Amino acid sequence: MWIIKIFAIFVILLAIDFFYNIWYNKNMNTGISTACMFLRKSTEDAAATIKELGADTAEVFFQTFYEYRPEFSKALAPTVEGLNINSVHVFSNSFEPNVFIPSRRTRGDGFYWLDQIMRSAQLLGCKRYTFHGQSGRHNASHSDYGELAAYLRSAVEFCAGYGVQLCLENVFWSTYNRPGVFRELKSRIPELAGVFDIKQARRSGYPYAMYIEDMSGAISHVHLSDVDENGKMCLPGKGLYDFEEILKRLKGAGFDGSAIIEVYPDDYGDISELRQSLGFLNEILYKIG
Numbered sequence: 001m002w003i004i005k006i007f008a009i010f011v012i013l014l015a016i017d018f019f020y021n022i023w024y025n026k027n028m029n030t031g032i033s034t035a036c037m038f039l040r041k042s043t044e045d046a047a048a049t050i051k052e053l054g055a056d057t058a059e060v061f062f063q064t065f066y067e068y069r070p071e072f073s074k075a076l077a078p079t080v081e082g083l084n085i086n087s088v089h090v091f092s093n094s095f096e097p098n099v100f101i102p103s104r105r106t107r108g109d110g111f112y113w114l115d116q117i118m119r120s121a122q123l124l125g126c127k128r129y130t131f132h133g134q135s136g137r138h139n140a141s142h143s144d145y146g147e148l149a150a151y152l153r154s155a156v157e158f159c160a161g162y163g164v165q166l167c168l169e170n171v172f173w174s175t176y177n178r179p180g181v182f183r184e185l186k187s188r189i190p191e192l193a194g195v196f197d198i199k200q201a202r203r204s205g206y207p208y209a210m211y212i213e214d215m216s217g218a219i220s221h222v223h224l225s226d227v228d229e230n231g232k233m234c235l236p237g238k239g240l241y242d243f244e245e246i247l248k249r250l251k252g253a254g255f256d257g258s259a260i261i262e263v264y265p266d267d268y269g270d271i272s273e274l275r276q277s278l279g280f281l282n283e284i285l286y287k288i289g
Helices: 002-023 043-052 070-076 096-100 104-123 145-160 181-188 198-204 208-214 243-252 272-288
Strands: 029-033 057-061 084-089 128-131 165-169 193-197 219-224 258-261
Touching: 029 084, 029 272, 043 057, 043 070, 057 258, 070 104, 084 104, 084 219, 084 258, 096 104, 096 145, 104 128, 104 145, 128 193, 128 219, 145 165, 145 181, 165 219, 181 208, 193 198, 193 208, 198 208, 198 219, 208 243, 219 243, 243 272, 258 272
Parallel strands: 029 057, 029 258, 057 084, 084 128, 128 165, 165 193, 193 219, 219 258
Antiparallel strands: none
16 A cells, blocks of 8 residues: 555656656757748748748748727738747838837827737737837937836836737847847836847947846847857858857746747748757757756
8 A cells, every 4th residue: 555655656756856857947949030031932822831940839930000990910820730830020111110209190090000019919829029120229328218118118018918028139230229228228217128139239339248138137138149250141050159158147036937049031942941050059059948
């Protein structure tokens, strides 16, 4: 009888450990952005290709105002069934800067399209929106974080009303153009999340580690690419970056979300190379645990 009791306790402990790992020990995962196939494939065909490449996660990059509309996402949804749509992304200059302009009508236009994107995200079961914000910032400083945060907060709260988290990406020409900006904004908007983009960090001229530290504890997802010896962007695993170090830094910053491959269509050859890059990142994630 005592053997049965010990065995039962052992089984219970295994079950507890199993469910603990599922619910509490979240790990990073990998994915691909449809932006990688911009101009090569339509958004819907790119999403289907990502499934064929064996990815479980994708970011959907809406290419046109036509695609911003919920009607498009309603038609797209069957195509992406089975994929975790981690985030949606848009041509940010098309309307996002309007959110920061005092003119009521101009801001109204911005929020009209933001509404369309949020409805589209809901149809895709997506909970995150990759947001750039202002345009033409480059290395400009923010003289009034209070005013900037007030505009941004209105967008964050608007998205939250649809169950979608606005995630501010570091982009050298936009709102989050240098380390320190995110920390300042998050001190005023506690619910703000960040997106770490390594190519944008490189273009800003600041070490990428500074952005990871700046967003520590609040990184929603990341955009990964590599760079070769000539300074040209390429797929992760094809260039000079030490991705084991990068992913360890992200893990040390509390990141446990999706590491998404995001390059431009002329940064690689055959589409099958995306599968290779995905496997490269998965091997590193398995290694570091």
